Amino acid sequence: MGCPHGLRLRILCSQPQPRNIHHRCPVWKRRNANDGTPLLGESLVLAGVPATLVKIVAGRRRPYAGEGPWKFHAFQLSEGSQSFPSGHATIAFAVSTVLAERIDDIWARIGLYGLASLTALARVHNNQHWFSDVMGGAGLGITSGLYVVAAEERRASTESQSESRFIIFPSPNGLRFSYRFN
Numbered sequence: 681m682g683c684p685h686g687l688r689l690r691i692l693c694s695q696p697q698p699r700n701i702h703h704r705c706p707v708w709k710r711r712n713a714n715d716g717t718p719l720l721g722e723s724l725v726l727a728g729v730p731a732t733l734v735k736i737v738a739g740r741r742r743p744y745a746g747e748g749p750w751k752f753h754a755f756q757l758s759e760g761s762q763s764f765p766s767g768h769a770t771i772a773f774a775v776s777t778v779l780a781e782r783i784d785d786i787w788a789r790i791g792l793y794g795l796a797s798l799t800a801l802a803r804v805h806n807n808q809h810w811f812s813d814v815m816g817g818a819g820l821g822i823t824s825g826l827y828v829v830a831a832e833e834r835r836a837s838t839e840s841q842s843e844s845r846f847i848i849f850p851s852p853n854g855l856r857f858s859y860r861f862n
């Protein structure tokens with residue numbers, strides 16, 4: 681018996697799945713699929729909020745503005761002054777890191793990080809970002825993804841019935857916040 685939904689994991693499928701799906705699904709090796717969605721949401725928020733704040737504070741001009749890589753206009757909300765860090769690279773690497781860590785397969789890592797890298801390089805190629813912008817976004821995305829996965833592993837190893845838990849995960853209507861009281 682294979683995956684109950686082909687290879688669509690809990691991250692992509694809203695149907696409930698049994699807790700021991702990792703025993704039947706060859707892609708999701710390390711853990712069950714039920715905790716993948718909150719991790720993606722947590723990593724997106726953990727990476728996206730600081731990226732947005734840094735964009736506003738730094739105010740780095742985009743390459744198409746023609747002012748060079750050292751021109752900054754702090755605290756401007758115009759699109760042309762929000763180059764650093766790259767939001768696309770931040771999100772691509774945050775998602776890729778969580779998925780790569782959860783799937784734990786070399787080919788998945790190569791594919792996921794390859795797609796994230798192509799996203800970052802496309803932003804540079806299309807004159808939307810400087811190379812340092814996408815490197816900063818990649819670093820922020822990877823850091824947030826690794827932090828969220830490590831925090832989940834710590835929670836899983838020390839979780840008890842008396843522990844409260846805050847979870848952020850995507851839903852069809854946006855982000856869903858959940859707080860469990862025990």
